[in-house]
Amino acid sequence: xSVHFTAVELNTSRRKSYIRSMSDPVQFFExxxxxxxxxxxxxxxxxxSPDLRKIPRKELDTLLKIVRCEIxxxxxxxxxxxYVLSESSMFISKRRFILKTCGTTTPLLCLEHLxxxxxxxxxxxxxxxxxYSRKNYRRPDLQITPHKHFDQEVRLLDSLFPDGAAYCLxxxxxxxxxxYTLNPLTKRTRKSAIAMDEPDQTLEILMxxxxxxxxxxxxxxxxxxxxxxxxxxxxxxIIPNMVIDDYLFEPCGYSMNxxxxxxxx
Numbered sequence: 001x002s003v004h005f006t007a008v009e010l011n012t013s014r015r016k017s018y019i020r021s022m023s024d025p026v027q028f029f030e031x032x033x034x035x036x037x038x039x040x041x042x043x044x045x046x047x048x049s050p051d052l053r054k055i056p057r058k059e060l061d062t063l064l065k066i067v068r069c070e071i072x073x074x075x076x077x078x079x080x081x082x083y084v085l086s087e088s089s090m091f092i093s094k095r096r097f098i099l100k101t102c103g104t105t106t107p108l109l110c111l112e113h114l115x116x117x118x119x120x121x122x123x124x125x126x127x128x129x130x131x132y133s134r135k136n137y138r139r140p141d142l143q144i145t146p147h148k149h150f151d152q153e154v155r156l157l158d159s160l161f162p163d164g165a166a167y168c169l170x171x172x173x174x175x176x177x178x179x180y181t182l183n184p185l186t187k188r189t190r191k192s193a194i195a196m197d198e199p200d201q202t203l204e205i206l207m208x209x210x211x212x213x214x215x216x217x218x219x220x221x222x223x224x225x226x227x228x229x230x231x232x233x234x235x236x237x238i239i240p241n242m243v244i245d246d247y248l249f250e251p252c253g254y255s256m257n258x259x260x261x262x263x264x265x
Contacts, residue, residue, distance in 0.1 A: 028139055029103060033088055034147065035204075036099045036107045037131040038114070040124035050123035051094050053081055059117055064090075066110040068144075069101055075245040075259060082257040084247050089257055095124065104144050108132070108156050115160075130161060132180040135206060136172075150178045218254035229254055 042050050057071075060083075064070055069087040076082060083090040087105050091098040097114065099107050118124040132153065137143060146152040154166045163183045170176030216222045223229040226246035230236050236244060239258045246256035 030137055030139055031102055032135045032137050033100050033102045034107050034134045038097045038127060039129040040095045040118050041128040042125045044125055052092050052097055052122045055117050055121045063110050063113055067107050068105045072247050073245050075243050077259050080259055082259050084245055084255055084257055088255060106144050106147060108146055108153055111160055130182050134178055136176050154180060219252035220250055
């Protein structure tokens with residue numbers, strides 16, 4: 001089991017002035033996160049041990065430069081490598097890649113490079129499934145192409161995945177959720193050498209309009225470091241017996257990953 005908490009980061013800027021003004025783009029920080037999840041597979045029956053975790057760290061650093069973020073810290077267990085990023089988190093297991101970023105990051109621009117790395121280092125030649133999703137932005141005008149509009153994102157994804165489908169859940173003039181995913185398993189995927197049924201449950205909680213007084217826990221004025229913020233907020237009690245990798249940003253903002261000590265499922 002891997003657990004990723006970024007709810008605090010959704011509405012907490014790393015700039016104190018964010019609370020005072022949203023009109024100045026220098027002061028505003030977009031908390032809405034873009035979530036990219038890819039499941040890989042292969043038809044190469046000779047490669048019996050494909051694994052995304054074989055991708056070298058230097059290649060991951062290069063990949064994240066395209067996304068406009070960087071690795072801050074890293075933890076792992078037998079099943080998953082978990083990275084805290086300057087803009088949220090990245091998780092890599094044997095055949096699943098998850099990238100979750102906020103701000104003005106550009107995760108979809110790294111897709112072509114990621115597909116090359118997956119084949120070159122990990123031995124994966126096919127994408128079995130893909131999910132890209134996000135809430136509507138608070139300031140879409142500040143995003144970088146192709147992330148200014150969902151239509152732009154869909155066009156890019158369609159150029160790489162001809163069997164994809166795009167959806168909008170909710171009212172387009174209020175809070176809504178955009179989703180792009182591949183159509184149900186194709187004959188090609190069902191014949192793949194390593195395709196298998198695997199348990200996969202995801203619980204995503206988005207929180208807005210949080211109590212400002214409570215949120216001061218996640219500032220350098222209230223806590224000296226991430227460990228103090230984790231304990232004072234009670235997050236360590238929500239996920240007991242797990243390895244917590246946390247980070248407290250300057251002057252405010254908090255991100256953490258939690259992975260089980262022995263096994264991830």
